Amino acid sequence: MQKDFHHTVTYVLSRLAGFEHNDSNTIAYSAQYVDDATNSGTVQFKNGAMYSRISSAHGTYDLHHHVNQHENHLVWVPFHFLPGNDGKTSEEATTGKFINKLVCRPDSPVAREMLDMCVRDAYKNYALHRLGITMHVYADTFAHKGFAGKIHEVNKVYDLKLENEDLSYLDEKKSKGLTERFPMGHGAALECPDKPYLRWSYKNALGEIISRDNTEDFMHAVNTLHAELCRYRYELDDSIDVPALLDEDLKQIESNFKTFTDPKGDNRHEMWIESIAKGEFSFGEQELSYVAKGEGSWKYDAIEQKSFFDSFNDRFNYRDSFLDSDWKLFHDALQEHRLTIIHDVLPKYGICVS
Template identity: 45%
Template sequence: MQIDGHHTLTYVVARYAGIDHYTAEKVAYSAQYVDEATNDSQIYFENGAMYDRIVSAHKMLDYRNTQELANNLVWIPFHFLPGNEGFPSSETPEGSFINRLICMPDSQVARDMLKMVAQHWERPYAAQMMGVAMHVYADTFAHQGFAGVIHDVNRVDELESTSTSLLQKVKDNLFSYAISESSPLGHGAALSFPDRPYTSWEYQNGLGKKVERDNTKIFLDAADAMCKAMQCWKSRDTSIDIDNQPGLTKDQLALIKHALLTINDESGDARHREWLKWLQEDKFELGAVDLSFDIEGQDSWKFNARGEATKIDGVFKYPYSEAFLTSDWKYFHDALKTYRLEIIRDVLPSYGICVA
């Protein structure tokens, strides 16, 4: 998904799940911030305090994508959660290990990830961690069929889509082939097709199978599953009994489907702006909402937590305030670090999957 999915769709679904605006705003901001946290440099403060952070994203064609360990620490836990071929942790699938790394929608691994996150619901970073979890959970739907490692299983051939002209499809195919040959990582070879909520597309995957994708249905399935997960959160059901949650109503699904199909600009940022406008105009029947996502500037979580840096002895240092310890930006990074540690150390190894 892109920013329209991870930010605004997540916000709408959270509200439909019964989460209040203030908390839903934090969940949605965090869900999108997973795609924005691309800097892992240490933060230094003028009083000598320090803070370490990690990255949860790289940009497409970033040179670091060629470093296998960096891929494993970013793409697997945050964007392509392994599906273990749909098997529970008590069963080991036969066949190649790479098949176990392929992302699957709402897999048993994803359910156990949510159970892990539920153990942190009483922590001060709970909303931020739910945002991280909703990003990962949503992408098990959008990124299904791809793995977060460099492998031929991610090849995309014979790519076709209803969303572009014939000329554009030819260009996309050429670019897709070039990426497949050089770095078949995740859905990079499929470009942004998995992240466009309004389109249908098909391709031949790295296993030689023909795959047909209806993104609108996939996004609706993801939204309903996310709603159920957040209903578990609201009811404090740490067992994550998703199947016994009501999920989205027919009317709510219809409103979301209308948005997914109507807001169909090829730019994720443009679609995001339109979703924000729809929220302001109360088209989702939540009351008029003035939502925003500021990654930089004085309204951003980052600036509110750190302020402006001053270069001292060649090092950028920030003014320290006790408020930093309870800032949304720090809570997000606390959640991010906790999530990555426990998914790699505990959840995946319980399935016999060791990736770092």
């Protein structure tokens, strides 16, 4: 999924689950920032203070990281291609190869346990940031189903066909090239799994024809994400009335999925921003924005970094507000999430990726 879902749809669902604007903004920003937190390492301050953070994504052309299987396990597995354990619970025996455990499955037992762990930490100061990260990973289990977060033939895509969009000659060659030389995640399927309006099909490495209707899959994700956001609020206060999704809101979400058909996720995101600002959902009109890096971003607010890229020689002015900044809390939550998934959740299913 791309920015249109991870940021704006997550915001909409948070509001419809009863979260107020500020909390919904924190959840939604965190959900999208998982795709934009591409820097790792130590942030150094002029007074000698330091903060170490991890990345939850790699740049498109960061080949060094993409070909490192251990790096793939630390980034793509916990944040984008959560292993589905072949749909089995931790008590059920699984058969077949280890790769079958790693393939992403929608709303799998592993995903359910991830959600439970997130709720368990709901009283920490980075709880909403952790919730946003969890919503990103959970949503991706629907879009990334059938693919795994490592370089493997299970990710090969043959005879890619689009029903309601043209596949360019260059994209066709790109898909074939990635299948042959670099079958990582859904790379060989290009951006097909991430476009809410798209109907498409392909043949997998087993020779099976896989047909996908993304709108149907994304609406399934909408209903389950909303239910989990409501559960989160109810776990904190069981006296609240958990709001049901109104038909009018569901219809508007589905309409946006089907009519916002620009191939570029950033452009669809702007359409969602406009839809929210116009008051097309039951919570009314609301201005919303998202800036990943540079002025106006969480990172800038925390350390006043204008550059989009980090340098080893960077030294920043330390302010007491850094400890409570959204950027620092997000990275605290990011580390907690990865540690929980890799060291607490996956080993229960016989999955070792650390």
